[in-house]
Amino acid sequence: MPSPLADPVQLPCGLVLPNRLSKAAMAELLAKTNQPNKPLSEAYSQWAQGGWGSILTGNVQVDVNHLGSPYDPALHQEYKGEASLIAQWKPYADVCQKHGTPTIVQICHPGRQSFRIAGYRGMFASTIAPSAIPISLGSGLIERLVSCVAWTAPREMTKGDIERVIRQFVDTARLMADAGFSGVELHGAHGYLIDQFLSGKTNIRNDEYGGTPEKRARFVLEILTEIRKAVPATFAIGIKLNSADHSSATFEETMTQIKLLVNAGIDFMEISGGTYEDPSMMGYSTSTSTPNSNTTPIKSERTAAREAFFLEFAKEVRARFPGLVLMLTGGFRSRVGAESAIRDGACDLVGIGRPAAIEPGFPLRLLDESVGDEEARLPLNKVPAPFYTRWLPKNIIGAGLETTYYSGQISRLARGLATFAPTWS
Numbered sequence: 322m323p324s325p326l327a328d329p330v331q332l333p334c335g336l337v338l339p340n341r342l343s344k345a346a347m348a349e350l351l352a353k354t355n356q357p358n359k360p361l362s363e364a365y366s367q368w369a370q371g372g373w374g375s376i377l378t379g380n381v382q383v384d385v386n387h388l389g390s391p392y393d394p395a396l397h398q399e400y401k402g403e404a405s406l407i408a409q410w411k412p413y414a415d416v417c418q419k420h421g422t423p424t425i426v427q428i429c430h431p432g433r434q435s436f437r438i439a440g441y442r443g444m445f446a447s448t449i450a451p452s453a454i455p456i457s458l459g460s461g462l463i464e465r466l467v468s469c470v471a472w473t474a475p476r477e478m479t480k481g482d483i484e485r486v487i488r489q490f491v492d493t494a495r496l497m498a499d500a501g502f503s504g505v506e507l508h509g510a511h512g513y514l515i516d517q518f519l520s521g522k523t524n525i526r527n528d529e530y531g532g533t534p535e536k537r538a539r540f541v542l543e544i545l546t547e548i549r550k551a552v553p554a555t556f557a558i559g560i561k562l563n564s565a566d567h568s569s570a571t572f573e574e575t576m577t578q579i580k581l582l583v584n585a586g587i588d589f590m591e592i593s594g595g596t597y598e599d600p601s602m603m604g605y606s607t608s609t610s611t612p613n614s615n616t617t618p619i620k621s622e623r624t625a626a627r628e629a630f631f632l633e634f635a636k637e638v639r640a641r642f643p644g645l646v647l648m649l650t651g652g653f654r655s656r657v658g659a660e661s662a663i664r665d666g667a668c669d670l671v672g673i674g675r676p677a678a679i680e681p682g683f684p685l686r687l688l689d690e691s692v693g694d695e696e697a698r699l700p701l702n703k704v705p706a707p708f709y710t711r712w713l714p715k716n717i718i719g720a721g722l723e724t725t726y727y728s729g730q731i732s733r734l735a736r737g738l739a740t741f742a743p744t745w746s
């Protein structure tokens with residue numbers, strides 16, 4: 322039977338993704354001057370030949386003053402159609418799409434999750450957030466110390482800040498369209514600024530941007546609406562969103578916000594989960610950790626058998642919004658797992674992160690009918706924790722080790738070197 326992974330998918334904007342396998346966004350940590358450069362192009366030239374149906378870039382920050390990592394590509398100034406900026410970004414878009422793979426740029430503002438050393442605003446300047454709620458890795462002394470060292474406290478955004486950041490998202494999207502990319506994905510997951518607005522834990526405003534799930538969604542809806550006005554109708558606009566636990570009090574609130582995004586005409590929605598405080602996007606959760614242990618894999622037996630971390634939530638979204646193009650990311654390691662998620666109707670697109678950093682041509686193997694199911698997989702061990710990390714906050718360690726390890730592999734891709742899966746766990 323032909324694999325459903327090989328079927329194309331058309332987004333509402335008209336963009337056709339030639340198959341169901343998407344390289345998920347992974348911050349590359351390669352842009353030393355926060356601009357696209359040769360190492361980025363080298364890494365993406367490998368994914369461009371990898372048989373992906375779509376490529377999502379690592380996060381591009383909309384304001385160079387507020388970066389997620391010191392080496393994120395970013396917008397350095399207002400964009401007014403300058404040819405010099407297009408000339409800077411176009412070679413990157415061309416490399417990604419050289420073999421016809423639509424490439425979607427993930428655009429982001431980290432808000433309160435911008436590390437002290439990341440961004441041109443200065444080490445002591447505050448971060449910005451919907452409300453002045455600092456990041457908390459825990460109540461212990463070490464946890465509080467690490468939080469203070471890693472991040473400055475955020476200040477509550479003024480209306481002027483909100484207008485400026487919306488404009489920065491629009492400018493970045495317009496530049497990406499002018500440079501020739503196929504779309505943008507708003508990073509609305511993992512505790513970054515859009516997610517901070519959506520969540521009642523981090524947004525306690527009582528103006529038009531907070532107070533109810535609908536008002537908390539206003540920030541992202543304005544970004545979406547303004548981008549739509551500024552880019553061609555064929556340019557895709559998607560969003561990466563955090564899942565909510567069915568049993569949690571916020572589940573229906575998340576569904577309300579998804580409905581608003583669907584009504585506003587989002588082209589696709591990628592489901593992920595987690596924040597720096599609770600990194601479930603990497604398969605870790607702090608809620609089940611015992612004191613002094615490392616973080617614990619969260620997959621229940623049932624979801625482990627089905628690989629994907631957020632499968633049940635994706636199914637619920639699918640049931641309520643059958644017309645929404647859904648991407649599910651996190652945990653996919655095999656053809657069987659990816660096919661079963663598509664056949665079950667949990668999602669239309671399968672997002673693959675860490676395996677893509679080890680094997681940039683993973684889809685070529687998954688889509689090759691002469692390769693048996695046993696071979697069409699790339700199981701990955703957890704990245705081992707060095708002994709000294711036992712004293713560090715457990716929430717950040719598991720995810721931090723994973724991102725450090727795999728960004729190291731992306732750096733190897735950029736230098737044309739062989740990559741290696743973690744060998745022990």
Ligand SMILES: Cc1cc2nc3c(=O)[nH]c(=O)nc-3n(C[C@H](O)[C@H](O)[C@H](O)COP(=O)(O)O)c2cc1C
Nearest residue numbers: 345346347348379380651652673674675724727728
């Ligand atoms: C090195 C690295 C960097 C990442 N950077 C981003 C990012 O920039 N934006 C994002 O949405 N997710 C990012 N993620 C999360 C992935 O997109 C994905 O959600 C996560 O790795 C789970 O998928 P996987 O199990 O296939 O790796 C990153 C993950 C890794 C390993």
